[in-house]
Amino acid sequence: MSLEQYANFSNYSVASATVVLSLACLAYIAEWAFTRQVTSARRRDRAAQRALVTTGAGDSGATASVAPTNDTSAADAEYRRELAARIGLSLTVLAFALLVVGVVTRSLASGEFRAPWGNMYEFSMVGITAVIGMFLVMVKLADVNWLGGIVTAFAVIVLGLSMLVYVPAGPLVPALDSYWLVIHVIAAMISAGAFAIGAALSVLYLVRARAEAKTPDIDDREGYIWRLPTAAKMDRLSYRIHAFAFPLYTFAALIAGPIWAYHAWGRAWGWDPKEVWAFITWVAYACYLHARATAGWKGKAAAILALVAFATFMFNYVGVNLFIDGMHSYAK
Template structure:
């Protein structure tokens, strides 16, 4: 069974995210401030529709939507969109949308081709600890997604500067390197405590579901690897003053680990989390 109301809200949300992505590209390449503001509001409208779609699925299923690849991929995109809207509103960096909206659209595009039938939860997923686990993962992955977009912006800006393309339109449209570096740090500093809670709540859930806090399941292992990457980043920044180029690459590597933790493990490895 697929919720009719979910379909009504989900498809327009995907279309609006695509429109927002195009508008952000136009705003970035043609320096149109009004287009950037419009793109922000279109993103907000898409976010509202996606929230309604998730709400409709929750009502139809009688549970929160976190039981399969389709549901969590949708939540993954939702979390990135949520953090993006907050960051874009606070910092007014219009260019960020051109680097984050493609990620949101790609996730929802992938979700759209996955099986969407609503099925009862298997016993292992019937836990309030799992709900906390997923909620903290959404916020953590959302923050890491923003740091990834910012890091890509930093590396492009740095490359333009090293190449001497100081007069190029792209160089002028991107924020200065210091601002991007600080925003990258802020996004990771926001997300890291939630990633820590992902491990803690996941361990408690695992003990309730399978009788052991840790079993070195592939997803557990890769979640720990992801946590360690960002822990090294924060430690190196606070202790050794890592900033700029190295910090940006750490953010990119960290988010690639995030993607593999979810998609790579589910597609290529087998374990206790394979059905998620």
């Protein structure tokens, strides 16, 4: 294949992955809707059973007429819910495969098999591949398929916006042509995927905790939010994911990054905006982990702090690259 063909194949693969992720997001939304139908049907069943018991306890001696229950409708809704969940996950796996193909062919399209992160479009493509990959790993290890709607929606938004900063494939600028950059970005991308999953968990934790506080009666709980793990479990899982990602980000931002900068520009640290915001992000996540582990911060305060840290990460990824001039301006 020619370089142009590789480039076109990569573009088609990424565009197809975006469409597939959109369909996966719709499937996850359908799962949420069917979950509400399941809980509503089961709630009606419980009400019918209570009415039956009350009627049977009467002293008239007459045979009570039994109100029909909704077992069939509940079973049908449960089947549709599980089918939507399986379709969503299958489409997510397909999208991940398409993204991997897009990343590899983008590398080949440059005329040399290089790391595909020479600009914002490539950063976005590889970053979302890492996010989806991390999500699929977590589905396998921790059964977090219920995060699919948020993760796929985030991926579609980032991939869609990346089209606005698309540039044709080409060789890397000299500053980026370093194996230390490969090490630096791989560690950063893995930690980015974990941070994104941790942020999604923090959002769902806040929603679930609010719902638990407002609806103490179990019989009144219906809808998708009640099929999620408890708020306490999501809080613990979020902490574990952040604890996994933070050492990787530390290595990427404070060790591999400065080493690459020294080889590229002759200095390890120069107060470049990208470097400063990477340090701000590191401090924010360090504060979250320190407060969570030592000061006993759990629940709402910890979740908000985790989201603030993720906001600094996203600003460093988008805002600094696009709107602030510095040594990393080649990423535009």
